[in-house]
Amino acid sequence: MRAIQVRRYGGPEELVEWELGTPEPGPGEALVRISHAGVNFTDIYTRQGVYRHSQTYSNQPPFVPGMEAIGVVESIGDGVENVAPGDQVAYCLSLGAYAEYAVVPAWRLVIVPQGLDPTVAVSLMLQGCTAHYLTHSLCALESGQVCLVHAAAGGVGQLLLQLARLRGARAIATVGNEEKAAIAIELGADPVIRYHEQKFDDAVLAATDGRGVDVVYDGVGRSTFSGSLRSLRPRGMLALFGGASGAVESVTPLDLAEAGSLFFTRPHMADYMATSEEIAWRAGDMFRFAVEGDIKVRIDRQFPLFRAGEAHRVMEQGGTRGKLLLCTTDGE
Secondary structure: EEEEEEEEOOOOOHHEEOOOOOOOOOOOEEEEEEEEEEEEEHHHHHHHOOOOOOOOOOOOEEOOOEEEEEEEEEEOOOOOOOOOOEEEEEEEOOOOOOOOOEEEEEHEEEOOOEEEEEHHHHOOOOOHHHHHHHHHOOOOOOOOOEEOOOOOOOHHHHHHHHHHHOOEEEEEEEOOHHHHHHHHHOOOOOOEEEOOOOOHHHHHHHHHOOOOEEEEEEOOOOOHHHHHHHOEEEEEEEEEOOOOOOOOOOOHHHHHHHOOOOEEEEHHHHHHOOOOOHHHHHHHHHHHHHOOOOOOOOEHHHEEEHHHHHHHHHOOOOOOOOOOEEEEOOOO
16 A cells, blocks of 8 residues: 655655555454544644654654545444445544555544535644634633634634534634635634734733733744633633743743733543544534534645655645545645
């Protein structure tokens, strides 16, 4: 089978296409013939070696990257009852998606509803379920609350804006340019702050009459961290779910106390997708929202598998306007 393999940690140039043997499913596993794999910042961190010592996302070269895909079950191992050969399934948080085939723990698989576009379904696994756990579990938004969403025109950001609206909350957005601002405005953000033009924390306080927001959803990290804390109301929550701009500065419990008894968390998605029931709940909600027209998924670009390095460069440069996908066929 064709696959992208990382043989040493490094930049996008380390994503190299290789011919590997097609794996066989063991007990509790399924072999999935992949049609599309999602491209996520988690893949970049994995490629760079950020997770080399992680107990959650541990990996050592050589490995096939990618933690999100959709495809058809080819075969199953002993004891698998939730899926069968021929089922169209999607999954996330199982390494090895940048390939034509992957062996996946069967409990991580969800069956995709008929009629749902496969590119939409795969886009709702890692990014969609991230937005779901952030808004439904980690800091469950309530009607009338106000949240701040950074990088609001990105894949997770767009979904956060829409889920906030569905839960009756107001979403304030930050973006980098006018094109991205138009996307956030279309999805209901109010106001949309262009952070190159003004200090976003000042704009947030002005938009909330000096009160601050109830929660900040921050996937950017170093460049937004201090301003995110300043944007919160007393006893507000900063959910730092990514670090696209780098690792954040240190913060002490006393810093949080002095800033207004703030709450700060750096979650791992795996802890919110820890059981088959939780995966089915989150993915099922997101699929239903998409089928019923409550949310829209913007597919930015699709790349053939061998151009995985280019897809990573686009994401690292902040050039995305939605979801990036890899296709196992050479067409885009």
